[in-house]
Amino acid sequence: MSNLRHLLSAADLSRDAAINLLDLSETMASVNDREIKKLPTLRGKTVVNLFFEDSTRTRISFELAAKRLSADVINFSAKGSSVSKGESLKDTAQTLEAMGADGVVIRHAASGAAYTLAHSGWINGAIVNAGDGTHEHPTQALLDAFTIRRRLHGSASTGKALDGVKVAIVGDVLHSRVARSNLLLLNTLGAEVHLVAPPTLLPADSSGWNAHIHYDLDAMLHRVKPDAVMMLRVQLERMSAAFFASEREYARVWGFNADRLALLGSKSLLMHPGPMNRGLEISSAAADSPNSTVLEQVANGVSVRMAVLFNLLSGERSIENV
Amino acid sequence: MSKLLLKNVSLLGEAATDVLIEGQHITSIGAAAAEATSGAQSAETIDVIDCTGLVVVPGLVDLHTHLREPGAEASETVLTGTRSAAAGGFTAVHAMANTSPVADTAGVVEQVWSLGLAAGFADVAPVGAVTVGLEGKQLAELGAMASSRAQVRVFSDDGKCVSDPLLMRRALEYVKAFDGVVAQHSQEPRLTEGAQMNEGIVSAELGLAGWPAVAEESIIARDVLLTEHVGSRLHVCHLSTAGSVAIIRWAKARGINVTAEVTPHHLLLTDDLARSYDAVYKVNPPLRTQADVLALREALIDGTIDIIATDHAPHPDESKDCEWAAAAFGMLGLEIAASVAHDVLIASGASNWNRFAEVLSYNPAKIGRLTQQGQPIEVGSVANLTLIDPTKRRDAISVESKSSNNPYLGLTVGGEVVHTIYRGYPTKRDGQVAVQGRNLEVSNSAVQTAAKAGK
Numbered sequence A: 001m002s003n004l005r006h007l008l009s010a011a012d013l014s015r016d017a018a019i020n021l022l023d024l025s026e027t028m029a030s031v032n033d034r035e036i037k038k039l040p041t042l043r044g045k046t047v048v049n050l051f052f053e054d055s056t057r058t059r060i061s062f063e064l065a066a067k068r069l070s071a072d073v074i075n076f077s078a079k080g081s082s083v084s085k086g087e088s089l090k091d092t093a094q095t096l097e098a099m100g101a102d103g104v105v106i107r108h109a110a111s112g113a114a115y116t117l118a119h120s121g122w123i124n125g126a127i128v129n130a131g132d133g134t135h136e137h138p139t140q141a142l143l144d145a146f147t148i149r150r151r152l153h154g155s156a157s158t159g160k161a162l163d164g165v166k167v168a169i170v171g172d173v174l175h176s177r178v179a180r181s182n183l184l185l186l187n188t189l190g191a192e193v194h195l196v197a198p199p200t201l202l203p204a205d206s207s208g209w210n211a212h213i214h215y216d217l218d219a220m221l222h223r224v225k226p227d228a229v230m231m232l233r234v235q236l237e238r239m240s241a242a243f244f245a246s247e248r249e250y251a252r253v254w255g256f257n258a259d260r261l262a263l264l265g266s267k268s269l270l271m272h273p274g275p276m277n278r279g280l281e282i283s284s285a286a287a288d289s290p291n292s293t294v295l296e297q298v299a300n301g302v303s304v305r306m307a308v309l310f311n312l313l314s315g316e317r318s319i320e321n322v
Numbered sequence B: 001m002s003k004l005l006l007k008n009v010s011l012l013g014e015a016a017t018d019v020l021i022e023g024q025h026i027t028s029i030g031a032a033a034a035e036a037t038s039g040a041q042s043a044e045t046i047d048v049i050d051c052t053g054l055v056v057v058p059g060l061v062d063l064h065t066h067l068r069e070p071g072a073e074a075s076e077t078v079l080t081g082t083r084s085a086a087a088g089g090f091t092a093v094h095a096m097a098n099t100s101p102v103a104d105t106a107g108v109v110e111q112v113w114s115l116g117l118a119a120g121f122a123d124v125a126p127v128g129a130v131t132v133g134l135e136g137k138q139l140a141e142l143g144a145m146a147s148s149r150a151q152v153r154v155f156s157d158d159g160k161c162v163s164d165p166l167l168m169r170r171a172l173e174y175v176k177a178f179d180g181v182v183a184q185h186s187q188e189p190r191l192t193e194g195a196q197m198n199e200g201i202v203s204a205e206l207g208l209a210g211w212p213a214v215a216e217e218s219i220i221a222r223d224v225l226l227t228e229h230v231g232s233r234l235h236v237c238h239l240s241t242a243g244s245v246a247i248i249r250w251a252k253a254r255g256i257n258v259t260a261e262v263t264p265h266h267l268l269l270t271d272d273l274a275r276s277y278d279a280v281y282k283v284n285p286p287l288r289t290q291a292d293v294l295a296l297r298e299a300l301i302d303g304t305i306d307i308i309a310t311d312h313a314p315h316p317d318e319s320k321d322c323e324w325a326a327a328a329f330g331m332l333g334l335e336i337a338a339s340v341a342h343d344v345l346i347a348s349g350a351s352n353w354n355r356f357a358e359v360l361s362y363n364p365a366k367i368g369r370l371t372q373q374g375q376p377i378e379v380g381s382v383a384n385l386t387l388i389d390p391t392k393r394r395d396a397i398s399v400e401s402k403s404s405n406n407p408y409l410g411l412t413v414g415g416e417v418v419h420t421i422y423r424g425y426p427t428k429r430d431g432q433v434a435v436q437g438r439n440l441e442v443s444n445s446a447v448q449t450a451a452k453a454g455k
Helices: A015-032 A056-068 A089-099 A113-119 A138-156 A177-188 A217-224 A247-254 A258-263 A294-313 B031-036 B040-045 B078-087 B106-119 B142-147 B165-178 B201-206 B213-230 B242-253 B271-276 B290-302 B337-347 B353-367 B444-452
Strands: A046-051 A072-077 A103-108 A126-132 A166-170 A192-196 A212-214 A228-231 A269-271 B003-011 B016-022 B025-029 B046-050 B055-058 B060-065 B090-095 B123-126 B181-184 B234-236 B258-262 B385-389 B416-422 B425-429
Touching: A015 A056, A015 A138, A015 A177, A015 A294, A046 A056, A046 A089, A056 A072, A056 A103, A056 A126, A056 A294, A089 A103, A089 A113, A103 A113, A103 A294, A113 A126, A126 A138, A126 A294, A138 A177, A138 A228, A138 A269, A138 A294, A166 A177, A166 A217, A177 A192, A177 A228, A192 A217, A212 A217, A217 A258, B003 B385, B016 B031, B025 B031, B055 B353, B060 B078, B060 B337, B060 B353, B078 B090, B078 B106, B078 B416, B078 B425, B090 B385, B090 B416, B106 B123, B106 B142, B142 B165, B165 B181, B165 B213, B181 B213, B201 B271, B213 B234, B213 B242, B213 B258, B242 B258, B242 B290, B258 B290, B258 B353, B290 B337, B337 B353, B337 B385
Parallel strands: A046 A072, A046 A103, A103 A126, A166 A192, A166 A228, A192 A212, A228 A269, B003 B046, B003 B055, B060 B090, B090 B123, B181 B234, B234 B258
Antiparallel strands: B003 B016, B016 B025, B055 B385, B385 B416, B416 B425
């Protein structure tokens, strides 16, 4: 497959490119099952994890992915670095460029920060968006699609898209980069997307989105019978801004509990990007049920990120050389 | 007395004629001008500008300029800002109050006024803050600013909204004492906390916090009702939505004494541009949708909107060359306004040069109570004149401002300002801004010293 220059948005991926990346992720997953979980592919390349926002899970997932491809990895986190002393994104980027970073994985609180980094001319390396504000998180969408495809198709996954698969995304859609990237990628792969949220946590104008909007989780579960339900993490500070009334009410109306689990088909997936607020958007009974894919998502995240880094940084090498 | 003859010029699009300027005033027009300048003797002492093909309009007046001095001289100074004004055809600008220190005392407005006088590129009319420090808590000394040498008539907390309804009511009442006007930046603060761009389809896609139209419209609706109740005068800054237009239209039909402005950028640009995450498109109020742009244009043409004002807001590179959320709000406007007005009113065929003069000269001068500006082009008027080439297309560059946050780069526009005559003195001639302002006899340092001494 052809190499991407950057991965900034799930919209950067055509249907073929997305399927190819998922297929490559399958290959990477098989590496992760080997005794020696390491490929020499990115030896001599330097990947910088540039994290302006705390996110241990995403950072170590990228770190592990890069290391399994034999890249040198530098973790640059805003805390304790010059960023907290007021250094700008521009200066940080130019510093990394001067040090010769081949790839930069960026997590930033500002929507568009990855796009700005890629188009500013400050840096030549490949940019991977690991979450920018409330905009996008494309590798999360890839790992979610990968997880759905594997559960539905098992060993026959390769080459397949998600045509006709019904996916519900539930919770704080308005502020969720996971929701935005998933919406785009799921559309690209042919899935049918349902968004379920209190009206306060949906965009004021969602007419540009190719998705069905619901306020009632139970009605959606009854009517749509989704193949996968993705629960979004709720930020507790939203409560003080009057997005919803109380934790108790949120959990009762939009949380995934044992009763709702019973409405879910036995083959349907219950997904969560983590970290979970147990008892708020998801109950323990649901999170620990056979439907739950939470830990598979974590494992698949490494495979998918290996595939992305391989695609961006490996030059013209083909998969046969792996 | 110096004599300047504008030869073969079209008055507001009419047949070509001659205009003679002596000192600061227009002294004859047409055959009389030709006659007064005929004869070998006078030819030596008369400065003649061949204006064939050019349209003359009264010198442009901006009701909404950020000159940044005092306090943010890295972005703009009174001198560079008024040079930019001259380049754009302006002979008067209203300097907004959000400087540092804030223009909320007679001392600060007199300082800005003096700097304008010393620069000599345009009349600088300082706008006074409505509240102390723009904090929206305590009324500033509006009366002292009104009776100062700067004779402030326009009061605004621009950049911030006078959101407290009681304070807004009092301000509207208070300015009646000296025929002032409150120019409101209409932005409900609670509805726009953390707002980054227009709330709509594009903000949903980009994950940028939305600035909803209702946050502007609800304040305008409240303010026109307050204005009616206390019988005062309200000016609404930078209208940006179709809904705001509807409210102003309703208020005017009801007889409420309200005027409204629109910026060049809201007449031309839309929120789709934010998809580039290029902070040069970040502005407050934000760029809206194409439907809003069309409503604003229609309102400008039919008279619902009274004026074009630039909201010229210079920022240094470091305030724009960064991630969107970290960037400052604002864009340049002085060197584009005449071109946008030309394209919207004239090139479109939708209106005429008289309307052009109304929205960029007569009406803003009237709202700001500038008696020496916005006069009709006739014998006896102060010679504030702007000469425009209606045939030429040009790159939308900005040359004279100290800053470069120009969102029009890459566009081609019409209506080039060729000459600007400010009180009889060409501040721009043949496309070039003059090296010196007109007040050669007053040295900058002398005025500054006087201003500092509070004289």
